[in-house]
Amino acid sequence: MGKTAVDRAYEWLRSEIMNGSLSAGKFVEEVTVCEATGLSRTPVREAFHRLAGEGYVNLVPRRGAQVRGLSATELYEVFDVRFAIESHALRQLCARRAGVPDAMRRALDLMVDFRELQTRDDYIEYGQLDIAFHRAGVEASGNALLVQMYDTLRPLHERSSLAQARIAGESLRHITTSQHQAILQALADHDIEAAVRVLGEHLRPIPEVPEMLGAGIE
Known part of the structure; x- marks a missing residue:
């Protein structure tokens, strides 16, 4: 079974967080991920929610997702x-x-x-x-x-x-x-x-x- 658009958006975001390209405290907007991955807003938005559920980001209204640090x-x-x-x-x-x-x-x-x-x-x-x-x-x-x-x-x-x-x-x-x-x-x-x-x-x-x-x- 192939990867879904949500999977691809999630993996791109998670990789950018883990390799340090998206550092703790940095905000990333949906449009940025859409442009980088060629995906539409819907799967990107779902990827944001998945990452938030796992503790990688915090969702901030009108700001996008903020990468969480480890306390x-x-x-x-x-x-x-x-x-x-x-x-x-x-x-x-x-x-x-x-x-x-x-x-x-x-x-x-x-x-x-x-x-x-x-x-x-x-x-x-x-x-x-x-x-x-x-x-x-x-x-x-x-x-x-x-x-x-x-x-x-x-x-x-x-x-x-x-x-x-x-x-x-x-x-x-x-x-x-x-x-x-x-x-x-x-x-x-x-x-x-x-x-x-x-x-x-x-x-x-x-x-x-x-x-x-x-x-x-x-």
């Missing part, structure tokens, strides 16, 4: 909720002695082999692999509702990863790889305590990031 509060909240969901999934996997899910191992292998993080696109692509790693663990728990809940966090997950990368740079890759490997080892050992402990260390904001974000753009 320090949201950063802490997304890590808290992710920990609640992911730790439950890891506990389930260890309790069932399920071992390491293949999808988690594949995602980590790709992260280990990833080229150096230099451009914003590199960080975005690397961040998608990180999301795939963690989502695979949740999916392996076998709880479909938990996966649905986890997927609603994706916009905040993506932006929090980028915020961390802006501060940590290439060192983020080495820290992430080491902690991911420790999580897989804990799953292989069926060690609930170790799995949850390492996850807690992993889902902790780099200290400078909350200060950099401040109050964010609500």
Whole structure:
């Protein structure tokens, strides 16, 4: 099934936000997106509403859509909720002695082999692999509702990863790889305590990031 006009408008806008072309606080009007994508106002308007529902933009009457920043509060909240969901999934996997899910191992292998993080696109692509790693663990728990809940966090997950990368740079890759490997080892050992402990260390904001974000753009 091909992509709809709404899908194309949504993907263009989301890409422009994620790559920094549309930065936090910036306004974008429907006509701008129409001209850039060759689409009519109706699908563009629907894409705006979809992005607003996911927390990427705020809709402002007569101004269009304003790109939202990530606040320090949201950063802490997304890590808290992710920990609640992911730790439950890891506990389930260890309790069932399920071992390491293949999808988690594949995602980590790709992260280990990833080229150096230099451009914003590199960080975005690397961040998608990180999301795939963690989502695979949740999916392996076998709880479909938990996966649905986890997927609603994706916009905040993506932006929090980028915020961390802006501060940590290439060192983020080495820290992430080491902690991911420790999580897989804990799953292989069926060690609930170790799995949850390492996850807690992993889902902790780099200290400078909350200060950099401040109050964010609500």
